[in-house]
Amino acid sequence: MNNLKEEYCELPSGKQPALRVAAMPKDTNFKGDIFGGWILGQIDIAGSIDAMRIAQSRVATVAVKEVVFKKPVYVGDLVSCYAECVAIGTTSITMDITVYAERVNNGRCVKVTEAKMVYVAVDEQGHPRPVPKK
Numbered sequence: 001m002n003n004l005k006e007e008y009c010e011l012p013s014g015k016q017p018a019l020r021v022a023a024m025p026k027d028t029n030f031k032g033d034i035f036g037g038w039i040l041g042q043i044d045i046a047g048s049i050d051a052m053r054i055a056q057s058r059v060a061t062v063a064v065k066e067v068v069f070k071k072p073v074y075v076g077d078l079v080s081c082y083a084e085c086v087a088i089g090t091t092s093i094t095m096d097i098t099v100y101a102e103r104v105n106n107g108r109c110v111k112v113t114e115a116k117m118v119y120v121a122v123d124e125q126g127h128p129r130p131v132p133k134k
């Protein structure tokens with residue numbers, strides 16, 4: 001762990017995370033912190049879960065936008081990804097993902113990453129298909 005000042009927060013109340021997972025030693029970069037690519041992978045999975053529910057089909061990730069790694073994630077932290085649909089187009093679904101880490105050393109919560117992901121509803125052939133209207 002480095003000497004960055006921590007800004008503690010609460011997990012969003014009344015919401016369930018799309019994904020919750022412990023950061024493991026195999027996911028570290030050369031500095032020993034958790035690799036950004038691993039966090040991005042969790043974000044992609046978390047966003048796709050609700051996107052698939054909305055699409056009622058498979059989805060493909062078409063764009064990764066505005067990823068901000070605000071704070072590091074450390075080995076043993078409990079990582080929670082919260083997903084919110086912010087736009088639905090003809091075939092696309094845009095999700096905001098917010099990632100929190102519950103620190104392994106004290107259990108306190110820190111907002112670590114924010115991202116906007118765009119998914120496209122696809123058919124069995126992988127071609128875009130319209131998102132069903134509610």
Ligand SMILES: CC(C)(COP(=O)(O)OP(=O)(O)OC[C@H]1O[C@@H](n2cnc3c(N)ncnc32)[C@H](O)[C@@H]1OP(=O)(O)O)[C@@H](O)C(=O)NCCC(=O)NCCS
Nearest residue numbers: 060061062063088089090091092093118120122126127128
């Ligand atoms: C996703 C994919 C099926 C879309 O096919 P496509 O023929 O490019 O689709 P379109 O150009 O018609 O775009 C589909 C939708 O995505 C949106 N889109 C495309 N590129 C975008 C971008 N860079 N940013 C935001 N939205 C984008 C379009 O606006 C459109 O949305 P709408 O229908 O709601 O208006 C195709 O690009 C693909 O298979 N990409 C690879 C997916 C993949 O492997 N992802 C994992 C990466 S490791």
